[in-house]
Amino acid sequence: MKSSVITFPGSNCDRDMDVALKKFGFNNKMVWHNDNELPKSDLVVLPGGFSYGDYLRCGSMASKSKIMQSVINFAKSGGLVMGICNGFQILVESGLVPGVLLRNKYLEFICKNVFVKIENKDNPYFKNLDKDIFEFHIAHNEGNYFCTGDQLKEIEDNNQVAIYYCNNNGKTEEKFNPNGSLKNIAGIFNKEKNVLGMMPHPERMIDKSLSGEDGSLFFKNLINNIR
Amino acid sequence: MKVSAVITLKKDVLDPQGKVIQQALDGMGFKDINEIRQGKYFEIDVKENDPKKAHKIVEDMCKKLLANLVIEDYKIIGTN
Numbered sequence: 001m002k003s004s005v006i007t008f009p010g011s012n013c014d015r016d017m018d019v020a021l022k023k024f025g026f027n028n029k030m031v032w033h034n035d036n037e038l039p040k041s042d043l044v045v046l047p048g049g050f051s052y053g054d055y056l057r058c059g060s061m062a063s064k065s066k067i068m069q070s071v072i073n074f075a076k077s078g079g080l081v082m083g084i085c086n087g088f089q090i091l092v093e094s095g096l097v098p099g100v101l102l103r104n105k106y107l108e109f110i111c112k113n114v115f116v117k118i119e120n121k122d123n124p125y126f127k128n129l130d131k132d133i134f135e136f137h138i139a140h141n142e143g144n145y146f147c148t149g150d151q152l153k154e155i156e157d158n159n160q161v162a163i164y165y166c167n168n169n170g171k172t173e174e175k176f177n178p179n180g181s182l183k184n185i186a187g188i189f190n191k192e193k194n195v196l197g198m199m200p201h202p203e204r205m206i207d208k209s210l211s212g213e214d215g216s217l218f219f220k221n222l223i224n225n226i227r
Numbered sequence: 228m229k230v231s232a233v234i235t236l237k238k239d240v241l242d243p244q245g246k247v248i249q250q251a252l253d254g255m256g257f258k259d260i261n262e263i264r265q266g267k268y269f270e271i272d273v274k275e276n277d278p279k280k281a282h283k284i285v286e287d288m289c290k291k292l293l294a295n296l297v298i299e300d301y302k303i304i305g306t307n
């Protein structure tokens with residue numbers, strides 16, 4: 001299975017993602033933002049970081065970079081595109097998933113482990129996972145998911161919420177919401193479910209020494225789903 | 228020709244930075260504030276001398292990059 005990780009100027013989780021993808025069997029290539037063409041891929045990942053220094057709005061400049069036209073075409077033809085953290089911000093700015101990511105409600109950079117609940121497994125990313133609650137790491141300043149009332153209705157009607165912030169028992173109450181996100185939303189799909197954007201970093205949980213292995217479960221399952 | 232554009236958050240979008248600035252000013256003795264909303268200001272020198280055309284170019288920039296219309300409004304405030 002072939003994957004591509006796009007490196008933008010200021011990306012800093014691209015190599016972590018490369019390590020994670022390779023560990024679970026992907027033949028991964030790193031792709032520079034200024035390239036025009038994507039290598040043949042089964043999965044494209046927009047990694048975390050601070051692309052273009054977060055200038056203007058997080059992800060806004062990266063969403064207009066050269067490679068993104070190929071990524072958008074790949075997504076529109078049904079290819080799997082996953083954006084993590086800053087990658088999620090790039091996805092919303094490019095219009096591949098609905099909504100925006102605002103500054104965290106309490107204006108703090110948040111760096112900690114959180115629990116998230118998978119609501120719907122009818123998609124290539126989560127199908128066949130045998131649990132619903134995962135412990136992942138978040139590290140962001142702008143992860144406060146927001147969209148208009150009309151967009152929210154459409155998102156909910158189409159089961160586009162990928163994951164919600166919750167506690168270890170899967171309760172999705174406001175007190176388990178780290179950043180003020182609308183309805184505790186931590187990740188969103190596009191309508192077709194081939195594009196996934198989420199704030200948590202599964203690539204940071206792929207080894208016991210990295211405080212958890214829930215990311216390993218996610219990546220092992222993902223490659224099996226794609227095969 | 229120079230064209231200026233101001234980008235502000237839409238009314239129903241929370242602006243935590245504006246709130247904190249308001250609290251700080253209040254603490255400094257500025258007690259007469261109803262609300263503060265923080266925005267962005269752009270001064271763009273375009274290679275176009277016709278005000279209408281220059282306005283149109285900057286409007287296009289606002290729609291495509293400078294503003295995110297889900298949460299922000301733009302206003303072009305003058306050409307000279």
